Amino acid sequence: MPQVENWQLGREVEFPYEEARPERQWGAMFDLNKCIECQTCTLACKTTWTHEEGQEHMFWNNVETKPYGSHPVGWDKRLLEEMDSMEWDDDGTYEGETIFEAGGTDWDDPENHPTERGIGGDVAGFMPGTDDWRYPNLGEDESAGEEMEPDTHFDEDTHPIWFFYLPRICNHCTYAACAGGCPVQAIYKREEDGVVLIDPENCEARLVCNETCPYKKAQFNYAEGISQKCVGCYPKTEEGKAPQCFENCLGKIRLHGYINHPDEADTSDPSEEPTNPLDFLVHQKEIALPLYPQFGLEPNVYYIPPITAPIDYLEQMFGPGVTDAIDTYQAIRDGEEPELEGLLNLMGSTEWSITEFELDGDEAVGYYEGDEVGRVPITEPRVERERYDGDENVYRLDVT
Amino acid sequence: MSENTILGGPPSDTARRSDASRDPSHAAVDSPTDELDVDEASDVPGDVATAYHRGRLYGAFALGFDRPGDELQTALAAEAYTDDLVESARTIDSEIGGVAAEVGTHLEAFDALCGRWASLFGVEEGITVSPYELTYLPGPLMTNVRQLADIRGFYDAFDLSIAPGKNDRGDHVCFLTSFTSHLSLQEAYLRLESDVEGVAVVVDAQRRFLEDHLGRWYWRFAEEVSAHDDGFYAALSDLLSALVEYEIERLELDPTWVPDDPEVTEWNEDVFGDSGRSCGGCGLNDEDVDQLSWDGGDPS
Structure with a gap:
């Protein structure tokens, strides 16, 4: 099996196909501190792409409550339990096994290639059953941690009682497991933008993609007799517009753009010149992190982790960069990162994808391929109330 | 996409390209003529005259079903509107010509016509008869929005968009008939220019648009209008029915009929x-x- 470079893991990983990167890579960033689980994104996607017969169970975009929510049921927990140690060394190299490595299969044997036989059983993961798709909002708003008491209040940044919302779409992975597992090569990654698509004319409903995608974003349409998945709203992004779930996001938590490999990342300073926002967030500031990078697929949706959830849980989900990312996020709140603050305010201010941004005085400006598409103040007016209200003898959770 | 990478285009597209490369008479596949057999384009049914007159008739529907304004008033005063209707309809088919003649017999004073329109289609009385395609489709409005996108896709494909100031939804009968008028007039022009491939493209678009949209619900629209009107608009919707039925037969279409519900409302009551x-x-x-x-x- 070819060894391919996975920069998120700091090492080469096993994958059935050779490394080949697109001309540019569709990418996204979600700020989990802003998501209120209104599910507007979910409905925007559902009404656009998956409202036909055979798609009832499909949510190409879903939002689940963590740690207890999941769709399909237990998609991440069941896979994590199957994988062995998932340790990282001190320099950020992943020492555990990816989903393609965990099975111990001899991939160099040509007979083990996906096109020779179904490899679902050789890749860590499971095939969701009908019941697993039944509960799209399982675990909603269920909190973890300590019991809530009448006088409970939180002084620490990490809350002892916690949950957060995790919006999920296809990650359009660089090493897409759905494509890697397809026995008939019906799944491909577009050269022009790296969007991963299933070719409906070639899909033979072998369902291996449903099993090998660890994020469970390849789903079977029983009416059409083919598997389907998020298309990254490519008809919109080709025109420069953000995908449906991004444009409709009420919380303005989402940024759509294109991300480079770290060796080719845009290193410009947005205070001085237009800069690629995803490169800035992911490579320069390292505040946005991939979802379960240890699966080994180099997913291209990045998340700013929630600052109130326990670090160990977040590190399992987003890798070893969580503490630094949260520190940086706190620095934004303290007014020490105007470039990031401006960019986070720019998100959701326009229906366009943002390929560059810069600061212009006290404003942040977004561009799509050179054209200005958004302009917002770096710092918005804010009133902060006392955390403890002595008159009412209550603590406020939300002080802004 | 090759054997050792996941990067590339859809395998089915690669197969088509491969087929095309074997036959030099087949051009690139990423063009509006996809799935069209250009070699057979010269056999596309129709001729210049009927294409022109179909275009004129559809244009008359777009004007006639719109809220009455100066343009319609002027056309009606000079009797150009009804004369054109009859002339174009008779050129296409004598039976349709007979139906068109009925429209002129129901003309009335312009103010009365405005009132009639308002009572049928106007918000003044809560839109008694919906002029919107989505209203007639099965299922709740929420799940039919894809049809709007499909209609918009047709407009985009021919570089058309709803004019500024026209605030109606894209599935309004006036826009649908205006679009089919545009396609028919384009067809007439392309036939004059002996542009065989162009004719194939616009006729294929007419086929698809009628089969997927107007051809599915025109009859329910006509039923609704006739149930609430016995004058100009009932006669005009009868003429629309006659023309679309003729088109369905001429182009050998098989549209999926919308449900024959006794009542149609803009919002799905369920x-x-x-x-x-x-x-x-x-x-x-x-x-x-x-x-x-x-x-x-x-x-x-």
């Missing part, structure tokens, strides 16, 4: 409850509202 659109669909009906008690206190 989704929004008995109160329909009146209060945003909270499920509370008018009687429930009347029974709500109010102590007269300051609601603020």
